[in-house]
Amino acid sequence: MKYSPTLQINEQSKKLIASGETVYQLGFGQSPFPVPKSVVEALQTNARQKDYLPVMGLLSLREAIANYYQNKLNYPVSAEFIMIGPGSKELIFLCQMVKNWHVLLPSPSWVSYAPQATYANNKLSWVSTTFENHWQIKAQDLATVCQQIQAPKLLILNYPNNPTGQTYQAEELQEIAMVAKKYKLTIIADEIYERLHFSGEHHSLTTYYPEGTIISSGISKWCGAGGWRLGHFVFPETLRALQNEMAALASETFSCVSAPIQYATIKAYTNYEAMEDYIKRPKIVLQAIAEYMATQFNQVNIKCHNASGGFYLFPDFEAHRGFLSSINIFTSKQLAAYLFNQFKIATLPGSAFGMDESQLCLRLAYVDFDGSTALTNYKQFQKLKQHEKLLEQLIPKLHKATGLICNWLQ
Numbered sequence: 424m425k426y427s428p429t430l431q432i433n434e435q436s437k438k439l440i441a442s443g444e445t446v447y448q449l450g451f452g453q454s455p456f457p458v459p460k461s462v463v464e465a466l467q468t469n470a471r472q473k474d475y476l477p478v479m480g481l482l483s484l485r486e487a488i489a490n491y492y493q494n495k496l497n498y499p500v501s502a503e504f505i506m507i508g509p510g511s512k513e514l515i516f517l518c519q520m521v522k523n524w525h526v527l528l529p530s531p532s533w534v535s536y537a538p539q540a541t542y543a544n545n546k547l548s549w550v551s552t553t554f555e556n557h558w559q560i561k562a563q564d565l566a567t568v569c570q571q572i573q574a575p576k577l578l579i580l581n582y583p584n585n586p587t588g589q590t591y592q593a594e595e596l597q598e599i600a601m602v603a604k605k606y607k608l609t610i611i612a613d614e615i616y617e618r619l620h621f622s623g624e625h626h627s628l629t630t631y632y633p634e635g636t637i638i639s640s641g642i643s644k645w646c647g648a649g650g651w652r653l654g655h656f657v658f659p660e661t662l663r664a665l666q667n668e669m670a671a672l673a674s675e676t677f678s679c680v681s682a683p684i685q686y687a688t689i690k691a692y693t694n695y696e697a698m699e700d701y702i703k704r705p706k707i708v709l710q711a712i713a714e715y716m717a718t719q720f721n722q723v724n725i726k727c728h729n730a731s732g733g734f735y736l737f738p739d740f741e742a743h744r745g746f747l748s749s750i751n752i753f754t755s756k757q758l759a760a761y762l763f764n765q766f767k768i769a770t771l772p773g774s775a776f777g778m779d780e781s782q783l784c785l786r787l788a789y790v791d792f793d794g795s796t797a798l799t800n801y802k803q804f805q806k807l808k809q810h811e812k813l814l815e816q817l818i819p820k821l822h823k824a825t826g827l828i829c830n831w832l833q
């Protein structure tokens with residue numbers, strides 16, 4: 424088994440930085456924004472919480488999260504169907520472990536789903552996508568893959584998406600839901616970037632396929648608290664047995680999430696309006712950067728969809744294949760290695776996300792900037808496109824990295 428490529432690139436970059444190099448860190452998707460002050464204060468207040476908590480999570484936190492979903496989705500969730508884990512990554516892994524699944528993944532998909540399937544001895548099938556379809560699966564293609572599989576099927580669908588920055592419209596989710604009903608899929612709807620949907624028009628698969636959908640989310644992205652390690656699953660009542668099996672496995676492994684973190688996270692979910700207000704500024708900043716970078720890439724024929732949410736762009740260098748092959752770049756891995764060695768730009772190759780090696784796509788995480796300064800100056804980001812000076816001031820490294828890539832291929 425290999426080390427997770429996303430953590431690996433982060434550690435490689437940090438080593439170079441420690442030796443005095445400038446590295447453009449577009450490899451690791453960590454929120455650059457500070458955790459909201461009220462949530463940090465809640466952690467300080469709760470530092471003395473030291474007892475083990477229930478395996479499924481602190482009841483008052485589960486109630487707060489249930490209320491959040493009622494407010495947000497008008498989805499009647501009860502606290503008993505919420506499970507807290509040390510990051511949603513761990514919960515997704517537990518879910519893969521407790522049953523002999525046949526896992527279905529769009530290609531591309533987030534880096535850890537497929538290795539987790541291998542660790543859990545699950546079978547795996549990819550559902551392919553295209554640039555034209557915004558790297559999203561089509562219901563018909565999903566149905567074709569499902570027809571060939573007898574075993575219990577687990578689809579993991581992430582939107583807004585890492586690595587592509589794209590998301591599904593309500594009608595697309597409805598079509599997927601119809602296939603899911605027909606083939607009795609269990610679905611993990613990985614909605615961890617839901618609150619970073621730029622226009623706020625996030626739709627959940629739960630609305631169309633409640634009986635088989637588990638929502639996966641947490642505080643790593645919207646709340647900037649990746650290192651706090653807290654995520655949650657929302658189960659439908661129909662999947663209570665699965666939830667219980669996961670709880671049994673959790674009880675024999677991590678026992679519970681750190682108590683101070685659980686108490687502090689109540690704050691992150693109780694004041695819905697205040698948190699929605701907090702997220703407005705990061706969204707303006709992220710949207711402006713995504714638009715700027717995607718526009719620059721498209722101008723030099725690096726095809727790139729603008730992002731709908733989250734931290735990522737997924738440019739396709741296919742139009743430059745002739746030039747790239749003349750310098751011995753035939754795969755996305757070689758392309759990423761070249762950018763790292765030549766320009767110190769850290770990215771991840773499309774192949775880390777289940778794409779065919781020869782597809783010349785990269786994932787760029789556009790988070791290498793000072794999040795606190797960006798929030799103070801968030802109004803300036805709305806004028807980002809027109810002002811070269813602003814780009815240098817507000818996102819110097821992203822500006823430089825974008826320029827290096829574009830000039831190289833121009």
Ligand SMILES: Cc1ncc(COP(=O)(O)O)c(C=O)c1O
Nearest residue numbers: 510511512533581585641643654
């Ligand atoms: C799509 C996606 N799902 C899940 C995770 C895991 O997040 P966490 O374990 O911090 O909740 C990440 C983190 O990068 C992600 O990008």
